[in-house]
Amino acid sequence: MELRATGITHKYDDLTALEAVDLHAREGEILALIGPSGCGKSTLLGILGGLLQPSEGRVEMQGALPEGCLNPLTYVFQDFALLPWRSVRGNVRLPLEHHQLTSDERRERVEDALARTGLTDFAGAYVRQLSGGMRQRVGIARALAVKPAVLLMDEPLSALDAQTRNLLMEDFVGLWLREKLTAVYVTHNLDEALRLAHRVVVLSRRPGRVREEIIIDVPLDERQGTAGLLELAPLRERLWALIRDEAQTAELELADV
Amino acid sequence: MSEGPLPKEGTAAPTRQAASRAVPFRGGGFAPSSHRAAAWIAFAAVIAAWQFGSSMGYIHPLTLPSPEEILTALADLARSGDLWRHLSASLGRLAMGWSLGTLAGLAVGLALGMFSIARSVGLPFVSALFPIPKIALLPLFIIWFGIGEPSKVATILFGVFFPTVINTYSGVDNVARSLIRMGQSFDMPTRDIVFKVVFPGAMPAILSGFRISASIAIVLLVAAEMIGAEWGVGALVLAAGNLMQTDYLIAGVVLLSLIGLTIGIVLSRLEALLLRWR
Ligand SMILES: Nc1ncnc2c1ncn2[C@@H]1O[C@H](COP(=O)(O)OP(=O)(O)O)[C@@H](O)[C@H]1O
Ligand SMILES: [Mg+2]
Numbered sequence: 001m002e003l004r005a006t007g008i009t010h011k012y013d014d015l016t017a018l019e020a021v022d023l024h025a026r027e028g029e030i031l032a033l034i035g036p037s038g039c040g041k042s043t044l045l046g047i048l049g050g051l052l053q054p055s056e057g058r059v060e061m062q063g064a065l066p067e068g069c070l071n072p073l074t075y076v077f078q079d080f081a082l083l084p085w086r087s088v089r090g091n092v093r094l095p096l097e098h099h100q101l102t103s104d105e106r107r108e109r110v111e112d113a114l115a116r117t118g119l120t121d122f123a124g125a126y127v128r129q130l131s132g133g134m135r136q137r138v139g140i141a142r143a144l145a146v147k148p149a150v151l152l153m154d155e156p157l158s159a160l161d162a163q164t165r166n167l168l169m170e171d172f173v174g175l176w177l178r179e180k181l182t183a184v185y186v187t188h189n190l191d192e193a194l195r196l197a198h199r200v201v202v203l204s205r206r207p208g209r210v211r212e213e214i215i216i217d218v219p220l221d222e223r224q225g226t227a228g229l230l231e232l233a234p235l236r237e238r239l240w241a242l243i244r245d246e247a248q249t250a251e252l253e254l255a256d257v
Numbered sequence: 258m259s260e261g262p263l264p265k266e267g268t269a270a271p272t273r274q275a276a277s278r279a280v281p282f283r284g285g286g287f288a289p290s291s292h293r294a295a296a297w298i299a300f301a302a303v304i305a306a307w308q309f310g311s312s313m314g315y316i317h318p319l320t321l322p323s324p325e326e327i328l329t330a331l332a333d334l335a336r337s338g339d340l341w342r343h344l345s346a347s348l349g350r351l352a353m354g355w356s357l358g359t360l361a362g363l364a365v366g367l368a369l370g371m372f373s374i375a376r377s378v379g380l381p382f383v384s385a386l387f388p389i390p391k392i393a394l395l396p397l398f399i400i401w402f403g404i405g406e407p408s409k410v411a412t413i414l415f416g417v418f419f420p421t422v423i424n425t426y427s428g429v430d431n432v433a434r435s436l437i438r439m440g441q442s443f444d445m446p447t448r449d450i451v452f453k454v455v456f457p458g459a460m461p462a463i464l465s466g467f468r469i470s471a472s473i474a475i476v477l478l479v480a481a482e483m484i485g486a487e488w489g490v491g492a493l494v495l496a497a498g499n500l501m502q503t504d505y506l507i508a509g510v511v512l513l514s515l516i517g518l519t520i521g522i523v524l525s526r527l528e529a530l531l532l533r534w535r
Contacts, residue, residue, distance in 0.1 A: 051438055071443055081439035085457045085534040094453065095443035126534045146443065 001063045001072060001149035001182065002027050003048060008057035010043050016207040017043045018054075023201060023210070025150055027063065028180040030220075032193035034239070035203030035211075036247040041186045042154055044208065048184060049073040049152045065149050070099050074148035078155040080135045082127045082142075089114065089123040092142045113145040116175065133164035137171070151183040157192060169195050173220050190239055194232050195223055200239065205246045205253070212242055322504040327511065330504040339493075344512065346488035347478060350406070351516070354413025355474045362418045362470070363463070366425025370432075371455065383422050391416040391473075392480050399484070409481035416477040417470040424469070428462025429455055461535070464528050471520045475513065490516070 003025040010018040017040040025031045025048075033041050046052035048059055050073060065072055075081075082091050092110050101109070114120045117137045127135060136156055143151055157165040169192065175181065176196075187193055193200050194216065202211045218231050304324050310316045311323030318326065334340035368375040369383070391412055398408035432455050440450040482491025490512050497505035 049442060051442060073442075075439070075442045077435060077439060079433075079435055081433075081435045083436065083454065083457070085460075085532075095445070097453075098444075098446055098449050128534065 001061055001065055003059065003061060003073070003150050003182075003184070005044075005048060005059045006057055008044065008047055008054050008059070010040065010047060010052070011055045018047075019207040019209050021057070021203075021208065021210055023048070023184075025182060025184050026199070027182055029198040030176060030181070030183045030185055030196050032197030032200045033184060033186045033203065034188065034190070034193050034200055034243065035208060036205050036243065036249075036251070037188055038253075039203045039205050039246070040208030041188070041203060044203075045075075045152050045154050045184065045186050049075055051075075061149070066147055069147045069149050071095060071146040072149040074143045074146055074151055076136070076139050076143050076151060076153040076156045078158050080127075080139045080159070082135060082138055084127045087124050087126055088119055088130070088138050088141075091127070091138055092119075092145050095142060095146050109145045109147075113141040116144060117141040118171070131164070132160045133168055136160065136168060140172075140175075149182065151181055151185075153183060153185045155186055155188065158187070158189070165192070172196060177221055190236065190243065193239070194236055196220070202239065202242050205249055211246070214239065319501065319503055322507060326504045327507050330502075330508040331511070334493075334505070334508060340512075342488045343490050343493045343509075346486070346492075347482065347490045347516070350409050350413060350481070350489065351474055351478050354410045354478070355417050355471065357410070358414040358417030358474075359421050359467070359470065361414070362421025363425050365418075366422040366463075367429060367451070367456070367459075369422065369426040370429025370459070371451065380426075383419060383426075387419045387423060391419075391477060395481060395484065404485040409478075409486070412481045413474050413477045416473045420469045420473060421463075421466050424462050424466025425459060428459030428466075431462065432458035461532055464524070464531065467524055467527075468521070471524065472517065475517055475520075479513065 003023075005021065005023040008018055008021040008023070009016070021044060023031075023033075023044070033044065035041055043052060047054045047057075050059070061072060083094065086094065089110060092113050093106065096106050096109060111120070114123055117140050119134070119137055119141055122130065122134060127138070130138070136159075139156070157168055160168065173196065176183075185192070185196060197216055198220075200214045200216065202214070203209065204211045214235065216232070216235060218228065222228055223232060307316070307321075308324050311318065311321070311325075316323070322330075331340070334343070365375075365379065365383075369379050370376075394415060395408065395412045398411045402408040402411055436454050436458060437450060440454045445453070478489075479491035479494070482489035483495045486492040490509050493512075494506055494509035497503070497509060
């Protein structure tokens with residue numbers, strides 16, 4: 001399935017967060033949304049998944065849903081948004097409980113999602129017992145359990161330390177290589193975009209507009225190691241040049257407030 | 258504001274010795290731990306001293322009867338069957354008033370936490386009525402409901418209702434917005450969001466509210482039983498006081514203490530059970 005947003009403008013009272021943003025998330029692609037903090041990335045993602053009503057513009061889903069999809073537009077949250085009173089398994093089961101499923105099918109979905117994220121051995125643990133990386137794996141497993149058409153990920157790795165972030169990125173690349181998920185991946189981190197995205201949309205500082213859309217045509221499994229980094233180096237320079245001024249200006253703006 | 262002398266430049270403390278010294282430990286104390294045995298020993302010691310004082314005639318039996326006399330009074334009450342009549346009357350009122358007040362408080366607190374209209378209308382009312390000492394309403398309830406059981410239960414109910422509303426409301430209000438958005442993002446029905454996300458999220462606050470409301474309920478129980486009750490621990494205490502039977506009076510106080518302790522233990526168990534995820 002594809003997700004297409006046209007002419008999205010969003011105002012919080014008299015603060016314009018987004019202005020005339022067009023976005024197209026293509027089937028089987030990871031679209032990274034990058035921009036300085038406060039530029040409206042979370043707002044845009046909220047609008048894409050129907051959690052926020054845009055002041056102007058519309059978002060459309062196009063194409064068929066995948067087999068067994070229960071929740072086409074599914075979020076993975078920066079703060080994980082897990083229920084601490086439920087076990088890992090209980091959290092993954094949560095979004096299935098209000099759907100008409102046989103208990104076998106429900107169990108199968110949960111165990112499958114746990115297996116795909118390497119959580120099978122932790123299924124009975126409570127959230128507080130897990131490290132940050134494990135918690136976000138639960139967030140991803142919960143999203144996979146509903147067989148989403150498009151994953152909407154809001155800085156899913158920003159709450160994690162650098163090593164954990166790398167590990168999870170590798171896991172996510174593995175997941176994508178196997179299942180060709182469609183995802184919109186919000187980040188303010190250049191390295192995450194370069195590692196995971198097929199396409200990068202750079203937003204300007206507030207009010208967020210699309211500054212540039214860049215295609216990264218290096219396959220995901222060839223971006224590692226010296227050769228991969230070398231190949232990505234020019235792109236990296238270009239992206240950094242794009243973000244740098246914006247980030248700097250945004251930074252000064254915040255300091256003014 | 259006075260300023261201390263500034264360290265002069267270039268006059269760092271002279272190193273007296275080149276010899277090495279162990280770093281002194283400075284992190285001790287401020288970590289109280291409680292010893293169960295110590296508490297029991299102290300408790301026993303106080304009772305023993307009290308008994309000793311009474312037996313030796315240092316303490317007048319009318320001022321403060323000895324532990325032995327209090328136990329005898331309790332045994333008398335048990336033998337005559339009055340103990341159970343007093344206790345069951347009190348526990349019945351407590352259970353009735355507390356559970357009705359708690360149910361109503363949970364419902365209203367949940368509504369105040371969830372819906373704007375309920376909040377805008379209800380919160381001012383709750384804030385205005387909460388500070389009234391509910392005991393002041395007892396005479397009014399007696400006029401409304403008569404001197405029998407309903408006025409007593411109503412007093413406890415009202416006393417329990419308001420703190421429960423406030424604890425539930427603030428517990429619900431403090432449930433992370435992001436969890437609710439998560440529920441919405443999975444198209445969870447409102448009912449599911451309330452019972453699987455909001456309510457369990459507010460549970461710690463609700464349970465700590467139970468402690469407060471239970472102690473309020475006991476206070477109001479005793480007060481209510483001192484007006485027009487034949488049976489009940491409050492009635493026992495009052496009647497004993499009127500007859501200068503301090504041994505029966507204190508036996509009643511001991512019963513109240515036991516009721517409070519038992520409720521406390523039950524609530525601790527409940528917390529351990531319901532909040533084991535913490
Ligand atoms: N609920 C809100 N009410 C008012 N202003 C908001 C709200 N949410 C976000 N904003 C403002 O909108 C701008 C964009 O926010 P956000 O989308 O969270 O940015 P990002 O995710 O890129 O950091 C910010 O300036 C922020 O302060
Ligand atoms: Mg954000």
